[in-house]
Amino acid sequence: MELMKAAVFRGPGTIEIEERKKPVTRAGEAVIRVTTTTICGTDVHIVKGEYPVKPGLILGHEPVGIIESLGDGNPAARRTHPREGARAFHQSTNQRVM
Numbered sequence: 288m289e290l291m292k293a294a295v296f297r298g299p300g301t302i303e304i305e306e307r308k309k310p311v312t313r314a315g316e317a318v319i320r321v322t323t324t325t326i327c328g329t330d331v332h333i334v335k336g337e338y339p340v341k342p343g344l345i346l347g348h349e350p351v352g353i354i355e356s357l358g359d360g361n362p363a364a365r366r367t368h369p370r371e372g373a374r375a376f377h378q379s380t381n382q383r384v385m
């Protein structure tokens with residue numbers, strides 16, 4: 288089992304870096320190796336305890352990274368022809384492959 292690092296919300300004012308099981312690529316999905324992520328206003332509200340979030344949530348939802356693997360039938364593949372090793376980023380409402 289491969290592991291990855293994750294910034295995990297543990298409660299208001301507390302974030303811990305933990306090891307989590309690395310996801311397996313399924314049909315219609317891609318696994319992105321995150322190289323950078325932002326801390327956005329939503330993350331700040333979560334850490335301050337201003338949003339009703341359960342402890343255990345992984346923070347950082349606007350990542351930049353490299354496509355590590357593509358599952359069969361990924362709908363993005365039909366539009367943009369992504370390949371493993373290509374750069375990708377995710378915004379709250381959009382996904383992009385470069």
Ligand SMILES: [Zn+2]
Pocket residue numbers: 327328329330348349379
């Ligand atoms: Zn955000």
